[in-house]
Amino acid sequence: MLVDVSQVTTATTVLGTESSMPLFVAPTAFQRTVHPDGELAMARGAAAVGAAMCLSTFATATIEEVAEAAPGAPRWFQLYWSSDRGFVRDVVQRAEAGGFGAIVLTVDLPRLGRRERDLRTGFEVPEELPVPAFVALAEASRAVSPEDISWAVDDTLSWQDLEWLRSVSSLPLLVKGILTAEDAVLAAEAGAAGVVVSNHGGRQLDGVAATLDALPEVVEAVGDRIVVLMDGGIRRGADVIKALALGAEAVLAGRPPLWGLAVGGADGVQHVLELLRDEIELALALCGCTSPAGVTREHVGRTSA
DSSP, X not given: OOOOOSSXXXXXXXXXXXXXXXXXXXXXXXXXXXXXXXXXXXXXXXXXXXXXXXXXXXXXXXXXXXXHHXXXXXXXXXXXXXXXXXXXXXXXXXXXXXXXXXEEEEOSOSSOOOOHHHHHHTXXXXXXXXXXXXXXXXXXXXXXXXXXXXXXXXXXOOGGGHHHHHHTOOSOEEEEEEXXXXXXXXXXXXXXXXEEEOOGGGTSSTTOOOHHHHHHHHHHHHTTTSEEXXXXXXXXXXXXXXXXXXXXXXXXXXXXXXXXXXXXXXXXXXXXXXXXXXXXXXXHHHTTOSSGGGOOGGGOOOOOO
């Protein structure tokens, strides 16, 4: 209390990427299934707010199309590592050429979890909405289902393979899907610049920890060596402040921007992100912080059971 909060900024920089707030748009696949403009509208909406966006390997737009949709906007590229290393090298180098600022390697999907909701609904991407990554890997355009992710991802990967990935790009590498101190240490030892504490929206292994609960041990293990981010369950600005207080430098949010995209395209994305930015700014002020850097562990406590 009694801190001058007349001037509060939500801006932050993570691994050289500037963002208007410590919330990045998380990578979500198949965005043209919810709006005709898909990832292009997501990129434009995020750029209008100055928020960094992470593009999924399984986008329904190409790397180049997204780069052209929002020139100069802060963005990262999420990688699903295929057994076809030529494909991996190609998409990583195209992302670097397209102005993407980091590679975010998802490691918690060597196999697709049993997503019973998708099985019940029979969800698939219509054939008229090709997914460029699948077209490149299968050399065909056809309807895509979530199960296709399994054959598109290499389940033989080990920590040693990260050396090859770092050799084909100069971009910072983050490892996404970390839930334990042990794996965080291995990521740091493998040369990762950061980790994303993530449980893939709770859709992979039943019963895993909530990311907010897993975050503190990861920060304690590697927070002084590499960048730690978190995703999962971010719905309000105060959620972001909780993650910052527990040691995350920023969070990624997938569903809220996707809902904005579904309702209003680029304008919907912009509106949702502006709401979140305003909530972050208000939460900072009410915590007596003038910037995200001012949030510390003293700003959060665990409630009794």
